[in-house]
Amino acid sequence: MLSDVMEDYLKAIYQLQRETDERIKTSAIAEELEVTSPTVTSMLDKLEERGLVDREKYRGVTLTDEGETVALEVVRHHRLLEAYLTEHLDYDWAEVHEEADRLEHHISEDFEARVADALDQPTVDPHGSPIPSADLERPERPDGKSVTEYEEGDVVTVEEVADRDAEVLTYLADHGVEPGVELEIVEVAPFGMITARSSRRDGTVSLPESIAHHVRVAQPAEVDG
Amino acid sequence: MLSDVMEDYLKAIYQLQRETDERIKTSAIAEELEVTSPTVTSMLDKLEERGLVDREKYRGVTLTDEGETVALEVVRHHRLLEAYLTEHLDYDWAEVHEEADRLEHHISEDFEARVADALDQPTVDPHGSPIPSADLERPERPDGKSVTEYEEGDVVTVEEVADRDAEVLTYLADHGVEPGVELEIVEVAPFGMITARSSRRDGTVSLPESIAHHVRVAQPAEVDG
DNA sequence: CATCGCGTTTAGCCTCGTCTAACCCTAAAT
DNA sequence: ATTTAGGGTTAGACGAGGCTAAACGCGATG
Numbered sequence: 001m002l003s004d005v006m007e008d009y010l011k012a013i014y015q016l017q018r019e020t021d022e023r024i025k026t027s028a029i030a031e032e033l034e035v036t037s038p039t040v041t042s043m044l045d046k047l048e049e050r051g052l053v054d055r056e057k058y059r060g061v062t063l064t065d066e067g068e069t070v071a072l073e074v075v076r077h078h079r080l081l082e083a084y085l086t087e088h089l090d091y092d093w094a095e096v097h098e099e100a101d102r103l104e105h106h107i108s109e110d111f112e113a114r115v116a117d118a119l120d121q122p123t124v125d126p127h128g129s130p131i132p133s134a135d136l137e138r139p140e141r142p143d144g145k146s147v148t149e150y151e152e153g154d155v156v157t158v159e160e161v162a163d164r165d166a167e168v169l170t171y172l173a174d175h176g177v178e179p180g181v182e183l184e185i186v187e188v189a190p191f192g193m194i195t196a197r198s199s200r201r202d203g204t205v206s207l208p209e210s211i212a213h214h215v216r217v218a219q220p221a222e223v224d225g
Numbered sequence: 226m227l228s229d230v231m232e233d234y235l236k237a238i239y240q241l242q243r244e245t246d247e248r249i250k251t252s253a254i255a256e257e258l259e260v261t262s263p264t265v266t267s268m269l270d271k272l273e274e275r276g277l278v279d280r281e282k283y284r285g286v287t288l289t290d291e292g293e294t295v296a297l298e299v300v301r302h303h304r305l306l307e308a309y310l311t312e313h314l315d316y317d318w319a320e321v322h323e324e325a326d327r328l329e330h331h332i333s334e335d336f337e338a339r340v341a342d343a344l345d346q347p348t349v350d351p352h353g354s355p356i357p358s359a360d361l362e363r364p365e366r367p368d369g370k371s372v373t374e375y376e377e378g379d380v381v382t383v384e385e386v387a388d389r390d391a392e393v394l395t396y397l398a399d400h401g402v403e404p405g406v407e408l409e410i411v412e413v414a415p416f417g418m419i420t421a422r423s424s425r426r427d428g429t430v431s432l433p434e435s436i437a438h439h440v441r442v443a444q445p446a447e448v449d450g
Numbered sequence: 451c452a453t454c455g456c457g458t459t460t461a462g463c464c465t466c467g468t469c470t471a472a473c474c475c476t477a478a479a480t
Numbered sequence: 481a482t483t484t485a486g487g488g489t490t491a492g493a494c495g496a497g498g499c500t501a502a503a504c505g506c507g508a509t510g
């Protein structure tokens with residue numbers, strides 16, 4: 001019914017939508033999927049025909065409920081796979097993305113269920129990203145904001161590291177930035193770079209703004225104020 | 226480099242070659258892959274261009290060494306996956322073929338290695354089919370012949386059940402026909418049907434010739450003669 | 451309110467893997 | 481040796497998914 005490529009487009013639109021809340025532009029999808037804009041336009045025609053996206057010419061698209069359901073299914077596959085690979089096949093969190101990206105389109109519902117069972121129905125993947133539930137209801141937006149919204153002196157808990165680059169992830173793990181750790185923000189540079197002290201490592205770690213932006217954190221129970 | 230579809234053709238040719246030892250006909254490949262003959266012809270053109278098959282027009286193909294290596298890689302993936310799914314994800318031997326068929330093209334070398342490690346370098350899959358080794362050397366033809374070559378009174382050990390049909394496999398398992406069991410052949414009907422007594426079940430089991438043909442067996446250490 | 455730049459869409463082309471219809475080769479049978 | 485059945489190949493089409501080049505709409509600018 002739906003091709004792998006169509007699933008990729010829907011997933012891309014879904015993920016872009018989570019970040020911006022606005023209609024998604026052709027060019028944003030093109031960049032995400034590394035294809036040209038005309039290619040995206042023609043695929044959007046097809047997705048619109050099938051009722052998977054709402055479209056306004058020249059103004060971008062949003063997912064329909066049906067399109068979102070498909071996207072959630074793909075995202076569920078992806079994140080379950082990431083979790084399974086780290087838990088049962090000794091993968092590092094930096095390596096799982098690529099493998100999951102290829103496998104996510106090719107597993108059966110049966111496989112999905114067995115993997116979920118083996119992991120005891122996990123709710124987050126190794127990067128702290130929420131795994132959509134089996135019923136594919138629209139998950140609520142996780143609370144917690146980007147670490148870039150905090151200030152010097154704040155102490156926060158890392159909830160999600162939404163980066164996909166293997167080298168970046170390895171660097172972050174080596175410097176104690178992973179879901180679950182506490183960060184004390186020691187400096188916010190004028191150009192956005194954040195320097196923090198991790199509860200898991202000596203010394204400090206510095207995150208350029210583009211990377212810090214993908215680190216979602218929550219403030220632990222406040223000590224004062 | 227090589228598409229999934231090309232891999233499928235090479236695998237099909239490899240498997241047909243294991244059965245017959247002769248040049249493989251267009252129509253045999255077409256039947257195996259459920260496509261039409263002209264489709265096969267045009268794919269064989271491409272495989273020949275790439276040096277993966279030796280071709281004689283109107284007389285079928287054989288794999289080149291390079292083509293065989295590719296086929297062995299795919300078969301290794303397939304059988305490792307089958308073994309992994311049964312060992313670690315609680316799949317039944319009847320269910321694994323389809324899943325492995327879809328995944329075999331999409332796993333990395335890394336994944337292959339990790340799965341092989343998790344299984345402690347297995348040499349056969351759940352159906353008793355040999356798993357090509359990691360170096361992809363041409364495996365020797367397993368000894369043992371089809372059970373159809375034996376006669377009433379012979380006692381044999383099942384080595385491989387090379388069927389892919391889930392219903393057939395379920396039936397066979399239910400009736401005690403699996404790798405490792407001993408079969409005593411109690412009747413060979415004129416139309417080829419074999420009736421046997423399994424060491425694992427009461428009563429007898431009858432196998433139509435088309436199914437019996439896929440059951441490869443060895444004769445255990447002879448008692449007399 | 452006319453223009454201009456940038457991003458989107460249209461138009462047209464390509465490759466891959468598939469099909470059907472028509473043609474042609476091989477091998478077996480006479 | 482000729483015929484013929486059956487299977488293989490050629491020819492031409494199509495849908496999917498990609499591209500480049502050119503046309504066009506939107507929104508900001510003067």
